[in-house]
Amino acid sequence: MIQQDVIKVGMADLKWAAGGTQLRTTGLGSCVGLTLYDPVARIAGMAHVMLPSSEIARESTMNIAKYADTAIPELIGQMKAVGAVVGRLAAKMAGGAQMFAFSGQSDSMRIGPRNVESCLEILANYSIPVLGQDTGGNYGRTIEIDSSSGVLTIRSVQFGIKEI
């Protein structure tokens, strides 16, 4: 089998990669692309989080990659299983935008900022430092993390390419 250089992480999905493989997710609007990186083991993980909390889940079979409070523990667990150490992990994240702004909108429309807040809170519970974030605004992003360096590349229509 030919080795894949870029692994695609879908919406409400999470994956890890090592050995120089890239992880990529497209179409982050109010969703948050959260990445974790262990610089020693050179293992990167990425979750495309859609909603802040699983408490509101009404689905029969829950997709744990969808919610910040279930996706982050699952991603940490998967990365630990392949050799990452929680104490070495550092996070970077992008997304959490508010694509359209309205006055007097309900809380459910403020989903982007709430996703970011929720991710930060959960990372704090694990004492994982946040090395960089490019969140908020009103535009979409595509992100890619390099598992050999931990560099997160963020692309957007308005601002081009940015690295954190």
Add this chain to the structure above:
Amino acid sequence: MDAYNRFKALEMDVLKEVGNIGAGNAATALSRLLDKPVDMAVPKVSLLPFEEVADRVGGSEQVVIAVYLRVEGEAPGNMFFIIEENAAKRLLGQLLSLESGEEDIYSEMEMSALCEIGNILAGSYLSSLADFTHLSMAPSVPSVARDMAGPILSYGLMQYGEMGDSALLIETTFLEDREELEGHFFLIPDPDSFSKIFQSLGVLTE
């Protein structure tokens, strides 16, 4: 979302008719604006995984112009009018004789004009739908964006996020002959709105 998998053919047809009536009126409005005939494709009603929704307009990273309106009232939902960039420029040229040299630069005036076009079309879509179903449906103030299709459409899928990994949407495409003016209408009713639409149209659901 399992609840939607069991929608019967009849119910799907009813939703198609919903799209047909709404978009038919919007197409008439567009045709009047342009003073030209506007064709419309047969509406599609589909239950799509989130990943695939943006594929309908050229993929998650395709840059599009989108007008978004939140539908409020008895059958709330989200509505998008999406056009590709070259179609947007052509529309501006035909309607307002606004010519700008640069492909991907839009002035405030141009964005505002596109927003208003979307508003007129969505307004006629919704008012005909409200007449047909006898449900109150009021559009919010429209909002326009030029961005990747994925982030834009995902904004309308959040209500589905808590229920599953796919959304039911009613899609209609406009075609203006020869000039290939392509516009897409997406009506994404909130999950709870379907039973109200069916009820008001006399379709019995168990």
